[in-house]
Amino acid sequence: MSVIEKTRVEFEPVKPEVGSIVRAERAALFDPEVVRQCREMLNDRVVLVFPKVNFTDAEQLAFTDLLGGRLNLTSDATTDKQEDVYQVTLDKKINRAPEYVLGTFFWHMDGLPVETAPPAATLLSARKLAPKGGQTEFSNTLAAYEHLPEAEKAALDDLRVVHTVAASLRPIADLIPEADKGKLQIGVPKEHPLVRTRKDGRKSLVIGSTADTVVGMEVAHGRALLARLVEWAGQPAFTYRHEWQDGDFVIWDNRTAMHRVIPYDSDCGRMMHRTSIAAED
Numbered sequence: 001m002s003v004i005e006k007t008r009v010e011f012e013p014v015k016p017e018v019g020s021i022v023r024a025e026r027a028a029l030f031d032p033e034v035v036r037q038c039r040e041m042l043n044d045r046v047v048l049v050f051p052k053v054n055f056t057d058a059e060q061l062a063f064t065d066l067l068g069g070r071l072n073l074t075s076d077a078t079t080d081k082q083e084d085v086y087q088v089t090l091d092k093k094i095n096r097a098p099e100y101v102l103g104t105f106f107w108h109m110d111g112l113p114v115e116t117a118p119p120a121a122t123l124l125s126a127r128k129l130a131p132k133g134g135q136t137e138f139s140n141t142l143a144a145y146e147h148l149p150e151a152e153k154a155a156l157d158d159l160r161v162v163h164t165v166a167a168s169l170r171p172i173a174d175l176i177p178e179a180d181k182g183k184l185q186i187g188v189p190k191e192h193p194l195v196r197t198r199k200d201g202r203k204s205l206v207i208g209s210t211a212d213t214v215v216g217m218e219v220a221h222g223r224a225l226l227a228r229l230v231e232w233a234g235q236p237a238f239t240y241r242h243e244w245q246d247g248d249f250v251i252w253d254n255r256t257a258m259h260r261v262i263p264y265d266s267d268c269g270r271m272m273h274r275t276s277i278a279a280e281d
């Protein structure tokens with residue numbers, strides 16, 4: 001695959017179906033034309049990696065604002081110092097609700113149980129790496145959908161799925177103290193189409209750990225279908241595992257990518273700073 005050269009920025013594919021590395025001068029990342037090219041590439045490649053750019057929070061927010069409409073997906077349970085920047089960490093001194101971060105060990109899309117439409121993108125800066133584990137994996141759910149047999153696509157196209165926080169915490173629900181069980185019930189369940197159709201006609205699966213039930217289907221049947229689709233989308237051809245280095249900045253289209261983190265030690269101090277782009281349609 002050839003390297004695509006554009007003004008002041010180059011995009012180098014990582015895998016045939018997913019991911020590109022962005023090569024640009026640091027200052028060029030704040031050029032609206034460069035950001036526009038990043039958006040275009042994100043649409044197609046789903047994940048963009050900016051190696052070692054070492055953004056400050058202010059720079060990350062500035063880039064976020066150039067990319068789209070900023071969404072506050074922070075949590076009251078964290079001691080976020082900068083508005084709209086969520087500190088992703090298992091450190092109990094900073095995050096009083098680390099179970100939500102344990103939930104990120106499982107394939108998911110951000111914001112589905114709390115937003116009426118999937119947030120458009122997530123942006124993540126590496127601030128402190130885990131010595132072991134902590135890689136982030138991404139799955140391109142455009143490619144996953146497009147490679148399904150035609151008959152199966154047709155069977156999925158009109159289905160709707162209820163997303164809940166409780167579903168996303170189900171694998172670790174027995175670890176949550178009895179007094180905190182109320183956390184499983186936060187928010188109002190949100191319904192999203194199982195198959196999302198973009199303006200350009202391309203379709204993707206909207207799936208992951210928050211997907212609880214399929215509307216109109218027996219619960220067990222629906223959950224089996226959802227689990228099978230996540231397994232399908234998680235196969236190596238559709239996924240990319242990012243090995244973080246200090247200062248890396250990675251962004252992904254949250255409407256067409258699932259992500260998860262490889263487990264890491266709760267006490268290792270791993271810290272990522274996350275910003276989000278709001279739904280656009």
Ligand SMILES: [Fe+2]
Nearest residue numbers: 104109110259
């Ligand atoms: Fe996430």
